[in-house]
Structure formats: C-alpha cells, structure tokens
Amino acid sequence: MSQTHFQELIQRTRAGDQAAENELLQKCRAYISLIARAQIEGWMRTKVDASDLVQQTLLEAHQGLARFKGETEAEWLGWLRGILKHNTLDFARQFQGAAKRDVKREFSFDQYGTADSRSTAQKWEMKDSTETPSRILMNREQEILMAEAVSELPEDYQEVIMLRNLQRLSFKQVAERMNRSPGAVQMLWLRALNQLQERLEHPEERK
Structure with a gap:
C-alpha cells in the first residue's frame, strides 16, 4: 500500500473508522502470518499453531491501537513485529527455555x-x-x-x-x-x- 494510503488509513482509524481499521489489520495478515511461521521452531510447531499467534497479535494490535504513535508503514510493521515477538516468547515460555532463544531472532x-x-x-x-x-x-x-x-x-x-x-x-x-x-x-x-x-x-x- 502507498504511504499516502497508509497514512489515510491511520488517520481514519484514529478517528474511529472501523472499516479503515479492519483494512489496516487485514492488509498485514499475510505478512504477520509468514513471520509467525518462521519464528516457530521445530518441535514447537506441534504445540503452537502459527494462526493462533497471528490472531493474538492482530487482537492485541486492535486493543492497543491508541499506543501506536507512528505515522509510517515501516513504523506500523515494526510495531506489529514487536507484538508478535512478545506473543511468540510467551508461547515459548510455556514449553522450553531453548525455544525462547530461537524465537528472539528478528525476521524481516x-x-x-x-x-x-x-x-x-x-x-x-x-x-x-x-x-x-x-x-x-x-x-x-x-x-x-x-x-x-x-x-x-x-x-x-x-x-x-x-x-x-x-x-x-x-x-x-x-x-x-x-x-x-x-x-x-x-x-x-x-x-x-x-x-x-x-x-x-x-x-x-x-x-
């Protein structure tokens, strides 16, 4: 999406436009899904579904939109990656310490x-x-x-x-x-x- 269109979506979302928020989140679903799949290592794949991480990340982005202070698409994607990384580490803590070390790697x-x-x-x-x-x-x-x-x-x-x-x-x-x-x-x-x-x-x- 163009920078102009992205900024328009952000402005509309901050003004309470639900359709703009839905478009903003849905356009990033494939992006977050691919990174989530890459962050789930080996045996952890049998315990954690990447789609669960995606859903949790988008839900938290929706709930925490007021905390996003950026203006650019790069800032938005970085913010989403931060939420995803936090959620992936939370899942890893439930299983094994080694997984925490694996998922700390940044994928972009x-x-x-x-x-x-x-x-x-x-x-x-x-x-x-x-x-x-x-x-x-x-x-x-x-x-x-x-x-x-x-x-x-x-x-x-x-x-x-x-x-x-x-x-x-x-x-x-x-x-x-x-x-x-x-x-x-x-x-x-x-x-x-x-x-x-x-x-x-x-x-x-x-x-």
Whole structure:
C-alpha cells in the first residue's frame, strides 16, 4: 500500500473508522502470518499453531491501537513485529527455555541485494553466512506485497522459502525438515522463487 494510503488509513482509524481499521489489520495478515511461521521452531510447531499467534497479535494490535504513535508503514510493521515477538516468547515460555532463544531472532523483509537485472534466485542466494536475517528479501516498502505474494504460492513453495530465506537454513537442513533430498529441495526453491517473481512482476495475473 502507498504511504499516502497508509497514512489515510491511520488517520481514519484514529478517528474511529472501523472499516479503515479492519483494512489496516487485514492488509498485514499475510505478512504477520509468514513471520509467525518462521519464528516457530521445530518441535514447537506441534504445540503452537502459527494462526493462533497471528490472531493474538492482530487482537492485541486492535486493543492497543491508541499506543501506536507512528505515522509510517515501516513504523506500523515494526510495531506489529514487536507484538508478535512478545506473543511468540510467551508461547515459548510455556514449553522450553531453548525455544525462547530461537524465537528472539528478528525476521524481516529488508533489502537483499540490489535492484538490478539479476534474477530473483541470484539476488536471494545467500553467499555470505554472516548475512543477518534482516537482509533476506526485498525493500521494506514492499514487505506487505511480498508476503501477500508468498501466501498465494503452493504450500510446499511457501515452506521452502520460509525455511531457506527466513529461517536461513542450509539446503541440507531444509531437506531434513521437508523429508526430501538436498537436490530436490534446491530445485523446489528455485521453482518457488521463479513463480514468486512472476507474481510480483505481473500482479494483474494474481488471484
């Protein structure tokens, strides 16, 4: 959503416009859902449903809107990520201390690579293991658009992107999680990125 439209939604929401608030929260659902899935580690997935985290986060955002003092979309997304992180840690405390350490990692969609002629796969290939998770996908201004496009992909494409690009797992680790060979996972990942790129370049063809 454009910065102008976002600011308009914020102003209308603060004025008590329920429709504006609903639009503001729903536009971020796919974004929060993808990050929630990335933050639930291994065995914790069998105990916590990412959709529960999403619902709780959006509910608390609704209840605490008066506490949001920002004006930009980046500030809004950062505020939502803070609520999600707090909720994820709360869930982790119910189970095991190790999970708390895992979910403290920050997942975002900051720029990875530059906007040149390279393919999505080339831009997203992680060549340096010291790269932080905050430099994985695309420009912050495109976070919501990216998350919406990912959410429209087949489930196995979503999974491989989430594991490889958000959780920063190696192809071997992704293969173990998805019960496939490393080679098969790498091909799946490339197909997922190509389909994602097509959806981003041709939004009119998206459902």
